[in-house]
Amino acid sequence: MxxxxxxxxxxxxxxxxxxxxxxxxxxxxxxxxxxxxxxxxxxxxxxxxxxxxxxxxxxxxxxxxxxxxxxxxxxxxxxxxxxxxxxxxxxxxxxxxxxxxxxxxxxxxxxxxxxxxxxxxxxxxxxxxxxxxxxxxxxxxxxxxxxxxxxxxxxxxxxxxxxxxxxxxxxxxxxxxxxxxxxGSYVSALGMRGSRKRAEDLFLLLFHTAVSAFVFGQSGLPLLFAPLCSLLLLAFRSGRLATQAGVVIVGISGALAAVYHLGPVALVQGGPVFEAIFFQSYLAILLGTALPVTALVASRAEALAEAARREEMLRMILDHSPDAILSFDDGGSCRWADGATDELLGLSAGSCRGALIDELALKISPVLAKLCRAALADPAETQIADFAPTNLEGRTLEATVKAVMSDEKVVGTVATVRDVTAQRAREREIARLAMTDPLTKIPNRAGFDAAIERVPIKGEAACIALIDIDNFKGINDRFGHKAGDRALVELAAAIVRLSGSDHLVARLGGDEFLILLAGDITAAQRFFGGLQSEIAILSASLEFDITISGGIAELHALAEIDSVFEEADRRLYRSKRDGRNRVTATA
Structure with missing residues (x-):
């Protein structure tokens, strides 16, 4: 088969x-x-x-x-x-x-x-x-x-x-x-139209046929305008395909009337050839009038269909949008709200519409009202700010507000609100990683510079201390880089453990550490005494001995941090020259 x-x-x-x-x-x-x-x-x-x-x-x-x-x-x-x-x-x-x-x-x-x-x-x-x-x-x-x-x-x-x-x-x-x-356009059109519309189309075609038959079936009245009227009715109500059929009906009616010498055309005096030319001219006028109308109707129908399609697409986009969109007039009244208003604002779109911006600000955040006023005051600028919604804990939202212009006049604002909680968390994590030493998990130099501005220093004085491990290259060469990395991690942990919350610790790179110590030189020396004891215990756990050298410089209120850092660095190298395993605290 x-x-x-x-x-x-x-x-x-x-x-x-x-x-x-x-x-x-x-x-x-x-x-x-x-x-x-x-x-x-x-x-x-x-x-x-x-x-x-x-x-x-x-x-x-x-x-x-x-x-x-x-x-x-x-x-x-x-x-x-x-x-x-x-x-x-x-x-x-x-x-x-x-x-x-x-x-x-x-x-x-x-x-x-x-x-x-x-x-x-x-x-x-x-x-x-x-x-x-x-x-x-x-x-x-x-x-x-x-x-x-x-x-x-x-x-x-x-x-x-x-x-x-x-x-x-x-x-x-x-x-x-x-x-x-x-x-197959006629078959497709019939299949797409409902029964009521098909009945209307059939009635209009029959009416047009009756009008054409009456006009061309009698010779007493010059009613050539009547088929044009019924044809235009077809064009407006039933569209292009029905109009095409209507033109054929007029042509057939006129042709049959000419064969039997009936109809308004027979009233024309001038012989058969002139009557034929007259009828052709009439049909040309009929076509010249009806065809542009059908084209206009078709274009209008296409435009309406395209507008409906775009509206439906916009509705689908807004229904599935992760953002909330609010539109306010220049008086601050919400004229339109859509999107994820329930999820982001804790308010339905219906409850937002008609509310004043100040009323919504009480339920959402004062930031929203502030941004709308700023956008009205400066229409050229887009206002953007993060805020924590009043009725949704743990969320970080971003509002973007722009003025709406019409004929160079500000008529309102449109605000888009989106959830940036996860994004801001990622940004904070990226910033933290950028300022953190990946091996020891303590701040690097960038992290130290950023943190020193906000770390409170208790007491009347503070010190900058620089430390490095003596002969660290030899440790790596003899015991391997894994052993060297372990020594760095354990030393960093010991420094952090001893320093507590009063001090700031950072790894500058290699085996060098930077410490901001609260207190004067004497307090710093006591800190290093405790650190030396910790290092002795650390050496026992590492199964190889490590020692450190350091330099301490006092940080005065008016001193530049870079100059104090350079002084601590000079004192560190003096400790190295003087035999290592010591801390230098004097010039």
């Missing part, structure tokens, strides 16, 4: 051929009918609808189908002309000319409009009228009238006028309707 993968391409090919054959059969029917009804067998038909069938096929099918569609159209044209006219070798050229003008119209429309759309908007409608109603029929008229002059001796200019008017009118009237039928 054949698989679905085999059956589907076969069915698509069958559907393609069936559609093209349907178009060719429709072409033959329209061509033969219009020649019999509106031509004497030699002159051109008054209304030529057949080309619209092939043009609609080309516009609704891929270009790979165009050669077969044009070949079938030419064969249908030849058959219709052979059946209804006196045989002459030149009639074979009529089909070629008709197919050439159809191909020209399809090619220009495909190049000038998106996907060959012809009434989707005002620009597409204008392009269709120029390409399908002007350029292509004019080119075909010149060639066709030349053939008629050679074959039948028809006068060139009247033949040119008749060919152009009949072909242009047929293309403009019928092509939009047939294209929408071939590409």
């Amino acid at each position: 054949p698989s679905n993968d085999t059956i589907r391409p076969v069915r698509r090919a069958q559907h393609r051929v069936a559609l093209l054959l349907t178009g060719a059969l429709l072409y033959f029917t329209l061509a033969a009918g219009t020649i019999l009804l509106t031509s004497d067998g030699k002159s051109h038909a008054t209304v030529w609808l057949a080309d619209a069938a092939i043009l609609a096929l080309l516009l609704s099918r891929p270009k790979s189908d165009w050669p077969l569609a044009l070949a079938l159209g030419w064969a249908a044209n030849l058959g219709a002309n052979a059946l209804t006219r006196e045989w002459a070798p030149g009639i074979t050229l009529y089909g070629l000319i008709n197919m050439a003008q159809v191909l020209l119209a399809a090619w220009t429309l495909r190049r000038c409009s998106q996907k060959g759309e012809i009434l989707a908007n005002a620009r597409a409608t204008f392009t269709f009228l120029i390409c399908g109603g002007l350029i292509a029929p004019a080119v075909g008229a010149i060639a066709g009238s030349t053939v008629s002059w050679v074959n039948y001796g028809e006068a060139f200019l009247p033949s040119l006028e008749r060919w152009y008017s009949s072909n242009a009118l047929g293309i403009v009237i019928l092509t939009p309707f047939l294209k929408s039928w071939f590409d």
Whole structure:
């Protein structure tokens, strides 16, 4: 049994051929009918609808189908002309000319409009009228009238006028309707519209048909304006597809009336040719009025649909937004609130709307009101600040407030609030790591510089002390870097343990430590005495001896920290020169 993968391409090919054959059969029917009804067998038909069938096929099918569609159209044209006219070798050229003008119209429309759309908007409608109603029929008229002059001796200019008017009118009237039928637009539109809307469309089409039948079925009253009114009603209520069908209804009604010499057109005095030209002009005016309206309605519908789509997208974004958004007028009243107001502010969006900024500030934070006032005072600047919400403990929120301008006038503010609790925690951790020695977990030089401004120094004096381990390179070389790292960690812990909360300890790098000691030189020397005892215990646990050298310099109230640091460094190196394992506290 054949698989679905085999059956589907076969069915698509069958559907393609069936559609093209349907178009060719429709072409033959329209061509033969219009020649019999509106031509004497030699002159051109008054209304030529057949080309619209092939043009609609080309516009609704891929270009790979165009050669077969044009070949079938030419064969249908030849058959219709052979059946209804006196045989002459030149009639074979009529089909070629008709197919050439159809191909020209399809090619220009495909190049000038998106996907060959012809009434989707005002620009597409204008392009269709120029390409399908002007350029292509004019080119075909010149060639066709030349053939008629050679074959039948028809006068060139009247033949040119008749060919152009009949072909242009047929293309403009019928092509939009047939294209929408071939590409399935009518079926899709019916499926998308509700039962009530379909009933309304059917009623309006029947009403328009009744109006057209009444107007063209009587010859007593010149009511040619009436079909235009019902057609415009179709355009506004039912849209482009229904309007296309309405134009076809008017064309068929007028054509049947012309056959039986009825309707307002029959009141025109001037003979059959003049009546035909008059009716063509009427249809041209009808189309020129209705098509722009349908394009305008289509553009408006597209704009409304796009606006609805954007509104729905905005609603989805706000419903899932992690931020809260508040908008205030220039008087401080909240006009709009949305987003995560419950999660961030502890207030529903509804309770925020209509409230004054000062009322919300009491429930959220005074910072919000302060930022809004600052934004109103300085519209060019964006106001940003962190705050802790009053009713949500442990949260850090960031508010961004900007003035709203209209015609260079401040009309209010818009505030965006987001949760930055985790972000600020990460920033603090990054800052801490940047100021912390990764090995000993005590501050580095940057951490020491940042902390010294806020560390309270008890007593009347303080000292800066520098310490390093004697012969630390030898320890690394003899016992390994892991042993050296352990010595640094244990020494740092001992210093911190002895210093307590009154002192500040930092590792400068390598084996060098910096200590801010509360008290005078004597207190600092006592601290080092205790540290020497700790180091003796530490050496026993490390299984190798370590000693330290240090330098102490007193920090006076007016002294520069850098100069005191340099003095402590000089005293450290004096301890090294004097034999190590000692602390120097004098100049």
